[in-house]
Amino acid sequence: MPDIFVATDKQTDTPIQPESKPLDLDKPLFLENTNAEDVKPQKSHLFSSFYKNPRGIFVKNQEKDEKILLFIRRAMVTNFKWIFVSIIFLLLPPLAYLFVNFGGQIISFPIRYIIFFLLFYYLIIFSYIYVNFITWYFNISFVTNIRVIDIDFSGLIYKNVAVTKLSLIQDASFIQSGAVRTFFDYGDVYIQTAGTHSNFEFEAAPQPANAVHIINDLIGKKNGNH
Amino acid sequence: MEIINLLFSNNLILGLTKVAFLATDLMFVFFLIVVFRQVNLMRAIVNDTNDSLFLKSVIIVLIIGAVSLFLTALVIL
Secondary structure, three states: OOOOOOOOOOOOOOOOOOOOOOOOOOOOOOOOOOOHHHHOOEEOOOOOOEEEOEEOEEEOOOOOOOOEEEEEEOOHHHHHHHHHHHHHHHHHHHHHHHHOOOOOOOOOOOHHHHHHHHHHHHHHHHHHHHHHHHHHHOOEEEEEOOEEEEEEEEOOOEEEEEEEEHHHEEEEEEEOOOHHHHHHOEEEEEEEEOOOOOOEEEEEEEOHHHHHHHHHHHOOOEOOEO | OHHHHHHHOOHHHHHHHHHHHHHHHHHHHHHHHHHHHHHHHHHHHEEEOOOHHHHHHHHHHHHHHHHHHHHHHHHHO
């Protein structure tokens, strides 16, 4: 019977060992699986939602040798709803003035009252924008070389800060479902922790595959290093 | 229509509108103070040195705006 498969290469007896790098403590702690331009610490801006090695950001109880490696907010596109509503409400008074003919027929208010109502109306709209913005702004998740921190902030009166050590993380995964999420590349990242610790969820995180890859790389490393 | 116009030309109605406006504005000022406090608390947890000045100045401007609107309404309306 003829041979169907014939091994052409000679198999070596010694299995291939993964390269291990010696721990260089003098070297600053940065993510390794990043592009060359990303390795340097970068200054985050007001609308940053995904940053590697951010600069100028500090977390409460941050240790001296603790470095923030990954900084995640919800994807910017998730703010579309309130931005759209805000624009509509901002344009409503001038549009109403232009296209609706009040003509003093319905209610005749003195002009100073109308000015005050209008100013108060815009004050409320700008406050609405601000509150929505800070709700997004303070919903942050950090991955440092020591721990993972998840800060949930919503509705101004609810906040939840969850922290777990990298050594307690068992697995990280993500779910990206739907056309919008696929198009804008964001999804939910889940971090499974050991024992009775609750699992972590980074909602609507941008580049979830990249985030999971980074977290999985950090699992099992001492202080985020090899 | 005529009746409504007549009602709103009445000083009593205007006075009540002023009181309602002042009360709403005052509640709004309290709300903004709560927001300011919450922002400060959150900044204690996460401090982004790049943005903290902007965040703080915006809420201060909003509070000043609401307070000045309250005081001006108190006098002018």
